[in-house]
Amino acid sequence: MAWAELILLGGAIAGAIWATGKWSGKALADKPKPNAHSDAVWLTAELEAGDANQRNAGLWARCFAQAEGNEGKAKALYMTERVRQLGGSVAGQKSRGLTWLKYGLGGLAGLIIVFLVIASRLPDDNGRSDKRAVIDICWKDHKNPALDEATKRFVAKTCNGLVDEYRQQYGSNP
Numbered sequence: 158m159a160w161a162e163l164i165l166l167g168g169a170i171a172g173a174i175w176a177t178g179k180w181s182g183k184a185l186a187d188k189p190k191p192n193a194h195s196d197a198v199w200l201t202a203e204l205e206a207g208d209a210n211q212r213n214a215g216l217w218a219r220c221f222a223q224a225e226g227n228e229g230k231a232k233a234l235y236m237t238e239r240v241r242q243l244g245g246s247v248a249g250q251k252s253r254g255l256t257w258l259k260y261g262l263g264g265l266a267g268l269i270i271v272f273l274v275i276a277s278r279l280p281d282d283n284g285r286s287d288k289r290a291v292i293d294i295c296w297k298d299h300k301n302p303a304l305d306e307a308t309k310r311f312v313a314k315t316c317n318g319l320v321d322e323y324r325q326q327y328g329s330n331p
Contacts, residue, residue: 198245202236213239289331292319 205212217235224230240247295316299309323331 195240195245198240198243199236201243202239202245205239206232206235285327288319288323288326292316292323292331295319 206217209217212235216238217231220234220238221228221231223234237247295312298304299312299316304312320331
């Protein structure tokens with residue numbers, strides 16, 4: 158394997174790891190950063206959950222049903238949902254936009270790397286094959302029995318000129 162391919166392979170592996178969240182700071186990004194607003198929202202949600210007169214009756218009923226009658230779980234569910242409604246941050250709440258962005262960029266990086274690996278394996282002859290084909294056609298024309306001797310010499314001189322030009326440009330015989 159060439160050095161360029163090893164570098165591209167390493168980049169592909171790093172891109173895949175980044176896309177899965179191992180190096181992208183996922184553990185840090187998913188944890189909400191504490192701030193005064195979030196703390197105040199949680200306090201408001203707790204006060205509402207503890208006072209039957211203040212809490213949202215429909216939301217409390219749904220949370221109580223989800224908690225299967227367990228009042229402690231119902232209170233925790235109510236508080237979590239209420240914090241979401243009030244715009245606070247909830248631990249474990251994942252940003253779908255960020256997740257899709259990471260996977261999208263990771264996938265795009267992977268596709269680019271695959272393309273570069275494939276492109277690095279393509280022959281890079283800078284027109285050598287075309288020039289060899291021209292020289293071959295020239296010598297085939299030289300072998301044409303319908304040509305007279307003067308024309309054959311002219312064609313041979315042209316073919317030799319093409320061969321010399323090829324040797325000068327590429328340093329080898331066609």
